[in-house]
Amino acid sequence: MLLYFLITCFSFIFLRSLPLKTLPSWASEVRLLSLWFWKELFLFPYFESLRNTLFRASYLTTIHSKISMKKMNLTSNGKLENPVDDTGGMSILDLPELALDCILERLTTAGLCTMACVCTSLRERCISDHLWERRIKQKWGRIIGRAAYREWQFQIASSKDFGSCEQGKQKGLMKLLSTVWPISLMKSKDDNNNNNNNNFKHSNSSRVNSILSWYLAVETGRFWFPAQVYNRENGHVGFMLSCYDAELSYDPQTDTFRARYPPHGRRAVAIETGVQWERLRAPPVDTSPHDLHISDCLNDLRPGDHIEIQWRRNKEFPYGWWYGVVGHLESCDGNENYCRCHNSNAVVLEFHQYTRGSRWRCTMINRKDHREEGNEADGFYGGIRKLNSKEEISRWKQLWPTEVLE
Incomplete structure (x- = not known):
């Protein structure tokens, strides 16, 4: 806007400084055309960007006047109260429970953390277990199983200093949220926690075992x-x-x-x-190594079945x-129409990577009374899992060595 003003003034002063003589009729048109040309050449991108910016600002102002999430009162203790809408419009907390939950479920992790600092009511919703349980399953569900959850419960139960454990988790929470929370809110919360440490322990003691933690x-x-x-x-x-x-540690x-x-x-x-x-998975069975x-x-194993042993x-x-895979007995020619290997007590297991x-x-195992089989020279073979999932089989094949092993 300033650039446009300078160019306009300069052009006006320059034209006024010319001798006052009678000009041809086309001169005024050329003068106006020249002024329009320079404005279009230098200022059009600027005005287009300014117009879009002003439009967005006007639109956001209208939305914020209807859903007043920015107007919050700070109490003397530094706690955020529920947002106050002076215009009497609709607040996000006026939405139905189901609609509000759907909105929060679709937020990113950073967005959910940002929403948690708006007010007390939203903070309670944003740290609820069902929201974070869904995020645990989405990101970590393929590698975190029941054994990992039991280990977490054990660490919580065996914590000797509950207070230091809570403070450690709060620091971890602040470390994650510091990337999305306003610095002023972070400082006010830190000051409030330092001044009211006992209240902090009491209010958060029930959340030490939360999905968020x-x-x-x-x-x-x-x-x-x-x-x-x-x-x-x-x-x-x-x-x-x-x-x-x-x-594992991430x-x-x-x-x-x-690892x-x-x-x-x-x-x-x-x-x-x-x-x-891609090299990780949750333990498929609840058996100690x-x-x-x-x-x-x-009893279900047949030649061609994929297995883990x-x-x-x-x-x-x-x-x-x-x-490995289930193979055919030496007495069988591999013809599917005449194969009777599945009727035998002996089961051949093949490892084609060798x-x-x-x-x-x-190696060979006994179908009826298989337990651990082997010796100190060749090792010991234990329990067997039949792979029925195409995803599991595909993952094993993706890890196939580039050369046959000896």
Whole structure:
């Protein structure tokens, strides 16, 4: 606007400074055309942007006058009261319960945290378990299972200093929300918490076990939770097409995980960093890696079925899950019309990632009384899972080694 004013004044002064002589009839038209040309050339983009900005500002002002979420009263204690609408218009809290819940469910995590600082009523809604349980399932559901939730409950129950635990979770909450909350609100809340520490403990003691606190513990990497890792230790050749239990911690800076594997025999704890999401899963069965899984699919196994089987190097090692397929007996030619392998008590398990002739290529189990089978030389085979999910089978095939193993 200032630039337009200067150009207009300059043009006017320049034209007034010319000798006062009679000009041709076309001169005034050229003068006006010149002025319009320079305005269009230099100022059109500016005015277009200004017009759009003013339109948006006018639109937002109209909306905010109807739903007054910005007008809030601060009490002497620094707490935010419910928004006050001086115009008598509609507030977001006047929406039906279902409509308000639908709005909050569709907000991003940052948006939900921002909405939580509007007023007391919205804060209570925005930290409710059902909203954060949905977010846990969406982001972490594929790798966090019941074992992880039990571990979280155990850590909460075994906390010796409840007050310090609560303060730690509040710090984690503030760390996450500091990216979206206004600094002034953060400071007022921090000051209020410092002045009223006892009130803080009392008001938040019921939330130490909330889904929000669990989400924050996972999101910030403070919580190590049990899960399983495919091809552990950066795809070490000795673990190709296997899946082992580990403790995981999320790294929000790289969007990867740290994996902490339990010691194997005399080996120390192994730690792997930079583990990608696609190499992780929640434990498919509720069985400890040191316990034998009780198989419930032995009578259903037929040639061509995809399976996972427990295997460990010796009795001191935990089990890992190894991918394989059910094969045909030596007496069977593989013809589906005449195959009777499923009627035999002997079941052949093949591991095609190993070359033919390798001692790891296949093994045989008894369908009726299978428990743990094996020896110190070839390791011990444990329980079996039949894979019925195409997604599980596809994930194993995506991890197939580039070369056949010996």
